[in-house]
Amino acid sequence: MRRYREIGFTLIELLVxxxxxxxxxxxxxxxxxxxxxAARTASCSSxxxxxxxxxxxYLQDYDEKFVASRWDTVGPQFDKPDRPWSVxxxxxxxxxxxxxxxxxxxxxxxCPTATDGYDKDNPNALNxxxxxxxxxxxxxxxxxxxxxxxxxxxxxxxQSVLAFPATTIMIAETSSQGSGGSENTEICGWGWSxxxxxxxxxxxAPSPGFDPCDDNQAPDWTTANQSALCTQGDQKxxxxxxxxxxxxxxxxxxxxxxADGHVKFMPAPSTxxxxxGAIVNGKRNNRTGSFPxxxxx
Numbered sequence: 334m335r336r337y338r339e340i341g342f343t344l345i346e347l348l349v350x351x352x353x354x355x356x357x358x359x360x361x362x363x364x365x366x367x368x369x370x371a372a373r374t375a376s377c378s379s380x381x382x383x384x385x386x387x388x389x390x391y392l393q394d395y396d397e398k399f400v401a402s403r404w405d406t407v408g409p410q411f412d413k414p415d416r417p418w419s420v421x422x423x424x425x426x427x428x429x430x431x432x433x434x435x436x437x438x439x440x441x442x443x444c445p446t447a448t449d450g451y452d453k454d455n456p457n458a459l460n461x462x463x464x465x466x467x468x469x470x471x472x473x474x475x476x477x478x479x480x481x482x483x484x485x486x487x488x489x490x491x492q493s494v495l496a497f498p499a500t501t502i503m504i505a506e507t508s509s510q511g512s513g514g515s516e517n518t519e520i521c522g523w524g525w526s527x528x529x530x531x532x533x534x535x536x537x538a539p540s541p542g543f544d545p546c547d548d549n550q551a552p553d554w555t556t557a558n559q560s561a562l563c564t565q566g567d568q569k570x571x572x573x574x575x576x577x578x579x580x581x582x583x584x585x586x587x588x589x590x591x592a593d594g595h596v597k598f599m600p601a602p603s604t605x606x607x608x609x610g611a612i613v614n615g616k617r618n619n620r621t622g623s624f625p626x627x628x629x630x
Contacts, residue, residue: 373445374583378596380441381504384469385590387435388503397492402476403427403514403523415460418513421452424459427514427524428476429467444468446582447509448573463510463525463572468579470507470526473516474627475592495592496630497622502607504590506579507532510572518627519608520554525572526579529608529627530554533580533601534566554608555618563605580604589625599625 342350391400406426415423417439418430429442443465450465452458460466477489495501507515508525515524522528531538554562570576578601580587586600607626609619617628 370584377444377446377583378588378598380444381469381588381590382596383436383441384432384504385594385596387432389594390435391432392492399475399489400428400431401489402471402473402516418466419453419460419464420456421458421460421462421464425461425514428471429513442467442469444506444582448576450510461512464512465510467511467513467515468507468509469504470515470517470522472503472518472627474518474629475503476516490629492592494630496620498592500622500625501592501629502589502625502627503592506582506587508570508572508579509576527571530562531571533578535569535578536571538566555611556606556609559605562608563602
């Protein structure tokens with residue numbers, strides 16, 4: 334009688350195949366994750382570029398004067414749903430609202446890597462709460478804090494006064510919980526944005542021990558304090574501690590829009606010197622045009 338071999342795999346062969354698949358998965362899954370994050374980083378960069386171009390178009394329409402960052406809503410829209418941004422109550426109007434007609438889009442103000450805002454679907458929340466509608470902050474040394482002579486701020490400046498527009502930060506990433514009117518500088522911010530220090534190193538980042546919104550004390554925020562200002566802190570998003578700090582959101586870096594309209598990705602540690610506002614020989618210490626800063630001149 335002729336004997337036939339049964340078709341199939343032995344147990345050992347199956348185990349070998351499973352082991353090979355597991356090894357390949359362990360190798361490839363991190364690669365896939367990195368590829369997805371690279372795509373999100375590129376999408377975020379595109380967002381910053383479109384927002385920056387929107388600001389540039391706004392400048393052309395308003396005598397080269399930068400958009401105001403935020404002010405109280407007046408008129409029939411007050412306390413109504415803040416459409417098209419969210420269902421939250423419209424208590425404040427902000428720079429993103431003025432730029433939106435130029436870009437015809439609200440989704441570009443959301444970084445694809447950021448988590449959703451906790452209050453985005455809460456009709457009883459204010460549009461200044463943790464809505465997550467704006468994950469980008471504008472430089473309030475250009476806009477004036479809240480637009481006018483308020484909260485220690487100054488009027489919006491003109492693009493023509495900038496000493497080095499190509500190295501003056503205009504747009505930076507901010508908290509995943511960012512709300513309308515998000516603005517910051519190297520020392521201070523509003524809208525779940527507490528300045529570059531906390532945007533880079535998180536809520537536990539140390540402060541030199543003074544009012545961070547007082548420009549008279551700003552020289553203390555210099556490279557002399559680099560260890561405390563640039564390397565300490567939990568490096569977590571202050572408003573969403575399960576996420577990385579905004580300026581470390583994309584592989585330990587973030588996208589920035591500059592006052593001439595160009596966009597650049599910068600690793601967080603490379604941005605430490607944006608703090609240096611000390612006056613040396615009558616000029617800001619880092620206003621050489623060779624390093625990014627929030628200072629306009």
